[in-house]
Amino acid sequence: MRADPHAARFAVLHDAAEALLDELAERYTVDRRESKELLGPADALVRMERLMPRTPAAAPLAVAFTEAPGLALRLGRWWVETLPMCACEVCDEDPSRLVEVLRTQASALVEGGLWERVRRGVGGSWFESRLIGDGINARRDGPLTRGDAREARRSGFAAAVQWAPWPHRATNLSGSGSEKG
Structure with a gap:
């Protein structure tokens, strides 16, 4: 199967996600893990990068690098954003706008702006994010x-769970120990 030349313009998303993951891993106290995973039963293995805050009160972030090229961004337990939604020429999604969506959603997550819960209904249970x-x-x-x-x-999602902000990485301002100014 040949790659769609129009879809190749979304390769910028992979670069933007790599830069974002590097920035977040440098700024916050997180563990970074890489694996190969299936996004769905009919999908091929994709590279998945996860940032796991070292406090359980803060939500994880995961980025799947798809072959289209594109991304699947997962925030917390249920928030999933597919970038682009459609790579065809007719839909014509703007890659720079999608990079903005990636950064905006990641920023909201690390600032503690994600809440999630499970609701029971007559027809079954639903998640809300x-x-x-x-x-x-x-x-x-x-x-x-x-x-x-x-x-x-x-896991505690019967009541609404508001994820905490990510913990900032301690910075060493000087190599001479503690200083008060």
Whole structure:
């Protein structure tokens, strides 16, 4: 199968995600993990980079680097953003706008702007997510399997969980020990 030459313009997303991951790993106290994973049952393995804050109260961030080229951004437990949604010439998504979306959503997450919860309904359980930050105020929801809903409630998501801001990395201002100024 040949690559779509129009879709190649989205390669900038991979560079932007790499730069963002590097910046966040340098600025915040997180563990960075790389793996190969399936995004879905019919998908090929993709490279996945995760930033896991060293405090359990802060939500993780994961970026899957897809072959299209594109990204799948996961914030916390359920927030997922596919960039681009469609790489075709007709949809004509703007790569620079998508880089802005990536940075805006990541910034809202690290500032503690993500909350998530599970709601029970007549037809089953649903997740609800809300992401609030500079340039974003968005909500998402969707169905959960019984097993996923049960596991989420056991993990404390029956009530709304507002993820904490990411802890900043301690900076060493000088090599001479502690100084007060």
